[in-house]
Amino acid sequence: MGGRAWTVPSLAKRLRVSRRGLEILCRNLASARLLRKRGLLYRSGRFAGTALNARHKAFRGAYLDLLRGQWDDWSCLTDSVRSGRPVEHEAPDDPKYRRQFSWAMHQRSLEVAPQVAAQVNLKGVKTLLDLGGGPGTYALAFLAKNPDLTATVCDRAPALEVAKEIAAPLKHGRRLSYLPLDFMSRKIPGRYDVIWYSNVLHIYSPAENQRLFRKLASVLAPGGRLIIQDAFLLDREGLYPQEASLFAVTMLLFTEGGNTYTASETVRWLHEAGYAKVRRITLRKGTEDWEGGLIEARL
């Protein structure tokens, strides 16, 4: 729709689609506040005119492609519920898929990462490992905020190619290094003051995460911290926030053993893995990646 206002007949003519179909679609998009309606005229709302506008620099096309690519898979949900198995999908190592997914992750967290980074105290921290950091959006946000910090983003090689492209024009991007590695099956080299484990917990089963927590203890420098960001469930029954429960359905469809977890069971796993001081960090409302905030663990 670009920047201008359209009547349904003029837009239908331009798009060569049915007036009836378009009228019902536009009305619904307006009721969802994606379009604005005044009389017979429709125009894009702010979000539609930027994030959903292929001609705008803020277009989130990769994230839309990711959702579009999952469209048919959702109709296999009954099979996944019955079998407990994911739908057939691209292998996580497929380079094309991984590249596209990494851009989608960047578009997803571009705005929230600096807000989260502003609330994590990294005073005195010299080295940070962004484990499963994908496009490096979080590592870059920490680097922008902390001039004495150097960071390493660890992920599969095609994800790191995207991270390099994003970091290249940024001055603080020079303090980012890259570690192509399957961190679950391989030894993780180096020692870090902070390990940032964001949006990866939900991909893996409880046993896999517990094993990883034990392994990470030897990757932390003395006094180091493991900080976890994920869609934690917060109530006693493990139902809410609803967004976190719903996200487990996505994990059922697309991962072998992933799920969303309660903050309290994650804290317990960390204690069992030998971390002594474990605490939740609550972020300011509206500035979090997920409502559940962060969990920080020290050895």
Ligand SMILES: C[S@@+](CC[C@H](N)C(=O)[O-])C[C@H]1O[C@@H](n2cnc3c(N)ncnc32)[C@H](O)[C@@H]1O
């Ligand atoms: C959902 S994305 C999260 C990206 C980023 N941490 C964030 O919070 O936006 C999960 C990332 O973990 C990476 N990942 C998952 N398992 C991995 C493994 N075993 N080895 C390397 N990377 C892995 C994926 O490639 C992907 O980039």
